[in-house]
Amino acid sequence: MRKRSIIPILYIAFLLLPIYWLVAMSFKTTGEILSGFSLFPQTFTLENYRVIFTDPTWYWGYINSIIYVSLNTVISVSVALPAAYAFSRYRFLGDKQLFFWLLTNRMAPAAVFALPFFQLYSSVGLFDTHLAVALAHCLFNIPLAVWILEGFMGGVPKELDETAYVDGYSFPRFFVTIFLPTIKAGVGVAAFFCFMFSWVELLLAKTLTAVAAKPIAATMTKTASSAGYELGLLAAAGTLTIIPGAIVIYFVRNYIAKGFALGRV
Amino acid sequence: MKTENPKAWFFVLPVLLLVAFNALVPIMTVVNYSVQETFGNNVFFWQGLDWFEQILRSDRFHAALGRQFLFTFLILAIEVPLGIIIALSMPRQGFWVPVCLVIMALPMLIPWNVVGAMWNIFTLPEIGLLGYLMNNTLGIPYDMTQNPFAAWVTIITMDVWHWTSLVVLLSYAGLVSIPDAYYQAAKIDGASPWKVFRYIQLPKLKMVLTIAILLRFMDSFNVYTEVFVLTGGGPGNSTTLLSIDLVKIALGQFDLGPAAAMSLIYFAITLLVSWLFYTLMTKDDEQ
Numbered sequence: 083m084r085k086r087s088i089i090p091i092l093y094i095a096f097l098l099l100p101i102y103w104l105v106a107m108s109f110k111t112t113g114e115i116l117s118g119f120s121l122f123p124q125t126f127t128l129e130n131y132r133v134i135f136t137d138p139t140w141y142w143g144y145i146n147s148i149i150y151v152s153l154n155t156v157i158s159v160s161v162a163l164p165a166a167y168a169f170s171r172y173r174f175l176g177d178k179q180l181f182f183w184l185l186t187n188r189m190a191p192a193a194v195f196a197l198p199f200f201q202l203y204s205s206v207g208l209f210d211t212h213l214a215v216a217l218a219h220c221l222f223n224i225p226l227a228v229w230i231l232e233g234f235m236g237g238v239p240k241e242l243d244e245t246a247y248v249d250g251y252s253f254p255r256f257f258v259t260i261f262l263p264t265i266k267a268g269v270g271v272a273a274f275f276c277f278m279f280s281w282v283e284l285l286l287a288k289t290l291t292a293v294a295a296k297p298i299a300a301t302m303t304k305t306a307s308s309a310g311y312e313l314g315l316l317a318a319a320g321t322l323t324i325i326p327g328a329i330v331i332y333f334v335r336n337y338i339a340k341g342f343a344l345g346r347v
Numbered sequence: 348m349k350t351e352n353p354k355a356w357f358f359v360l361p362v363l364l365l366v367a368f369n370a371l372v373p374i375m376t377v378v379n380y381s382v383q384e385t386f387g388n389n390v391f392f393w394q395g396l397d398w399f400e401q402i403l404r405s406d407r408f409h410a411a412l413g414r415q416f417l418f419t420f421l422i423l424a425i426e427v428p429l430g431i432i433i434a435l436s437m438p439r440q441g442f443w444v445p446v447c448l449v450i451m452a453l454p455m456l457i458p459w460n461v462v463g464a465m466w467n468i469f470t471l472p473e474i475g476l477l478g479y480l481m482n483n484t485l486g487i488p489y490d491m492t493q494n495p496f497a498a499w500v501t502i503i504t505m506d507v508w509h510w511t512s513l514v515v516l517l518s519y520a521g522l523v524s525i526p527d528a529y530y531q532a533a534k535i536d537g538a539s540p541w542k543v544f545r546y547i548q549l550p551k552l553k554m555v556l557t558i559a560i561l562l563r564f565m566d567s568f569n570v571y572t573e574v575f576v577l578t579g580g581g582p583g584n585s586t587t588l589l590s591i592d593l594v595k596i597a598l599g600q601f602d603l604g605p606a607a608a609m610s611l612i613y614f615a616i617t618l619l620v621s622w623l624f625y626t627l628m629t630k631d632d633e634q
Binding site: 089090096097098103115116171189191193197225281282284285298313324327330336338 | 460
């Protein structure tokens with residue numbers, strides 16, 4: 083092993099330590115946690131997980147989160163595809179300005195929008211629905227999806243489109259049967275990023291929901307304050323929120339580096 | 348070469364409508380609040396630019412803005428060089444590469460309040476791993492709920508933990524795209540490792556680093572959830588960053604007018620600095 087591998091190894095150890103602590107704590111009883119320090123769970127318990135999987139207010143939090151995140155990913159990627167194609171292939175009035183304006187929405191602090199979003203979605207009758215959160219997250223996910231897809235599409239030579247048209251393909255048929263398969267890595271990466279940012283965002287998700295569509299992360303904050311110091315339960319719920327992310331990363335592991343460069347290397 | 352095609356507007360229309368629905372209506376609401384005073388019951392009085400003046404003159408805003416800039420500066424100063432160093436020392440191929448990349452991406456996929464809660468559990472003085480090690484094994488007094496300096500070290504470490512991987516992954520993507528021939532040429536010329544970095548690797552990293560710095564700037568400048576869950580802005584006001592102060596004013600005190608004015612100033616600063624970064628970093632390309 084080369085000497086400089088020590089740097090990534092140390093970094094990965096640093097990344098895993100807090101995660102280990104969270105997972106370890108989720109297998110401890112509250113009594114053990116509060117009684118003092120222990121590096122490993124002394125009395126290994128699955129009680130915390132049992133509570134989560136048997137209490138609807140807990141497990142519905144997960145289901146709600148997964149519903150609005152999936153909904154958002156589908157909406158964001160499907161509307162971003164044609165737009166990214168337009169930006170990568172055509173010049174049109176106001177294209178540069180529009181592209182920049184889209185990106186500025188990525189810069190808006192969610193804290194700024196929390197209250198107006200609540201009013202907006204209440205007034206259109208979508209408050210406390212999965213659709214509300216999915217649509218609200220479009221604010222930052224659509225610009226990102228357009229940006230990523232435009233990067234990947236820019237790497238596809240224009241001759242591909244022209245040859246297809248010469249061969250008599252209509253635009254929709256070309257787009258679905260030829261173009262999409264060519265950029266499927268980009269679609270995967272864009273979907274991954276939409277999933278990621280919708281999954282981790284809480285402020286808007288919490289503001290726009292009360293009971294029916296409440297995300298798991300919000301259930302956690304509420305339980306943490308109302309049930310006092312249920313650290314084990316909190317740790318178990320936290321551990322479970324890591325799993326969907328880990329599964330999704332596994333699927334895009336080969337594209338991850340290129341994907342983070344937004345297709346621009 | 349791109350072709351001129353006005354019909355392309357139809358392609359971007361769905362995106363435009365969805366984003367505009369989410370962006371324009373709320374921002375107009377904010378603008379609306381920022382120039383009015385209300386005593387409840389939906390009764391509003393015209394206030395002009397008073398709120399803006401009040402915010403821009405208030406010491407509280409200056410203090411929060413100062414903390415925000417300090418936070419973002421430290422984040423960029425630590426994460427960017429650290430990320431480059433880690434990316435440079437990673438192997439280019441082999442079984443461990445995807446494993447490393449997956450583990451590195453993991454912190455970014457954890458919901459932000461879970462990140463805060465996780466670091467809270469991790470740093471508790473007597474029962475957290477870090478807190479216990481610092482206080483009982485190393486003998487360094489450490490309690491971030493009492494000591495502002497410890498709180499700052501903790502929020503910075505948490506952000507480094509959370510986001511350095513973004514810089515690593517971006518830089519790594521840039522580095523693997525450099526053809527081997529470049530390195531061979533450098534070897535023949537007898538170039539030092541520093542020269543290889545300066546004249547081969549760094550130029551290739553420019554584009555990805557631009558993206559990394561922009562994203563890190565925007566996100567660290569807008570950071571809210573993790574820091575709020577971890578410290579609640581305390582001890583005292585020592586870690587009350589701009590967004591935390593904003594939420595305190597808007598939802599805690601329900602001072603909608605000043606909060607709205609502050610939102611707009613906040614957004615304007617983010618836009619301005621992002622634009623500055625963007626033009627500075629892409630200036631060379633246009634020449």
